[in-house]
Amino acid sequence: MTFLVAYDDSPLSRAALDRAVEFAGEQKVVVVTAIPRSPAYARANDWLDDDEAFDMDATEAMLRERVQERQPSVSFEPVRLEAAPPPATIGLAVRKAARQFDADVVFVGSRNAGRLVTNIVSVGQNVATDASYDVHIVRSS
Numbered sequence: 001m002t003f004l005v006a007y008d009d010s011p012l013s014r015a016a017l018d019r020a021v022e023f024a025g026e027q028k029v030v031v032v033t034a035i036p037r038s039p040a041y042a043r044a045n046d047w048l049d050d051d052e053a054f055d056m057d058a059t060e061a062m063l064r065e066r067v068q069e070r071q072p073s074v075s076f077e078p079v080r081l082e083a084a085p086p087p088a089t090i091g092l093a094v095r096k097a098a099r100q101f102d103a104d105v106v107f108v109g110s111r112n113a114g115r116l117v118t119n120i121v122s123v124g125q126n127v128a129t130d131a132s133y134d135v136h137i138v139r140s141s
Helices: 011-024 039-044 056-070 087-100 123-127
Strands: 002-006 028-036 075-081 105-109 134-138
Touching: 002 011, 002 087, 011 028, 011 056, 011 105, 011 134, 028 056, 028 087, 056 075, 075 087, 087 105
Parallel strands: 002 028, 002 105, 028 075, 105 134
Antiparallel strands: none
């Protein structure tokens, strides 16, 4: 089995990563991070300080390091995007990665998850619509 984690270094995505590794045991865990070429997006996600210049390579390296420090056994797969996209675009990038890596379960941290999957108003909304894999929504860190 392959477990895929949508990761943006938020507390919920870190919890999703930890849970995926716990559930996976000896199985493969792939971490996917969408990295838009956008200083504003990077700052909003605490990837970049206010006075720091945006550098795609440095941002990717920082995220890879944070993932590897937290869970050294996982594979980190960045997805570079040209601009700051709406959550739907990031969700589509995660779905594409789930198909690419033949994921059996996708873990998503979502602070907006409601009682029903259809109420998720975020990246998780688009990820949860694909029936080719199960979705594990992490709502608490």
